Amino acid sequence: MRAVIVEDQALLREGIAALLHDNDVDVVATAEDGPGLLRIVEGHKPDLAICDVRLPPTFTDEGIHAALQARRRHPKLAVLVLSQDVEPAYTAELLQQGEGGIGYLLKERVSEVRTFVEAVWRVAQGGTALDREVVTTLVKERRSASHPTVDQIDTLSEREREVLELIAQGRTNSAIARELFVTASAVEKHIASIFTKLSLPVTDEDHRRVLAVLAYLRATGSSSSV
Numbered sequence: 103m104r105a106v107i108v109e110d111q112a113l114l115r116e117g118i119a120a121l122l123h124d125n126d127v128d129v130v131a132t133a134e135d136g137p138g139l140l141r142i143v144e145g146h147k148p149d150l151a152i153c154d155v156r157l158p159p160t161f162t163d164e165g166i167h168a169a170l171q172a173r174r175r176h177p178k179l180a181v182l183v184l185s186q187d188v189e190p191a192y193t194a195e196l197l198q199q200g201e202g203g204i205g206y207l208l209k210e211r212v213s214e215v216r217t218f219v220e221a222v223w224r225v226a227q228g229g230t231a232l233d234r235e236v237v238t239t240l241v242k243e244r245r246s247a248s249h250p251t252v253d254q255i256d257t258l259s260e261r262e263r264e265v266l267e268l269i270a271q272g273r274t275n276s277a278i279a280r281e282l283f284v285t286a287s288a289v290e291k292h293i294a295s296i297f298t299k300l301s302l303p304v305t306d307e308d309h310r311r312v313l314a315v316l317a318y319l320r321a322t323g324s325s326s327s328v
Contacts, residue, residue, distance in 0.1 A: 103226050106146060107132045108139040108153035108165065109184070118152065118212060125219045134158065136168030143172045143179065150203075150226040155185040182225045184209050188235050205231035229271050255321040257299045265292045269311060270318045 105127050109115040119129040131142040135158045143151060151172060157164040169181045180203030188208070205225040211233060212218050221231035258266065268278045275293070279286045300317055302310040
């Protein structure tokens, strides 16, 4: 697996590179800002980009926007975002793409070598890795009268639960269709039924796919990896 790392703190950047090298990941390039991420992705065509949310010059959200831009240019690029703090808005922005190969971890997880390396490989292989603290915060922020409940999850059919589990793993509709040996239109019908049973109407404020994943996480007790 070929990876690039974008982190403005040189010590952390080199530490992650060394850790990944020891775990059979080929770090082909590193950078320290958003334009650098786009440059090395274009130049090296990696499988995975690991980047900080906050990068120079303003240290706000340059990293997340550069990662999303790189992914739009290269849809097969997996992205693992690292953040110092829990910032659920960025997680939702990633999940809203409805694609796999997405991860969001707190930087402190890097010291938990096994957890971090497993997350790297899971994301690179098209799965999703969400920090347990991020998931907890997302669930708390989304709780409302209209938020799906565990009881509503129980109303899903076996096939619908399979589809929802694959959505939570970050699979696209086409990937779900291949996994379950059904047509893409069948998957779309199952997803529409899931949204109906979870009381998730179309709105401008919430992304139904994100809310469905959160409902699944609450019901199953999943945390840092889904």
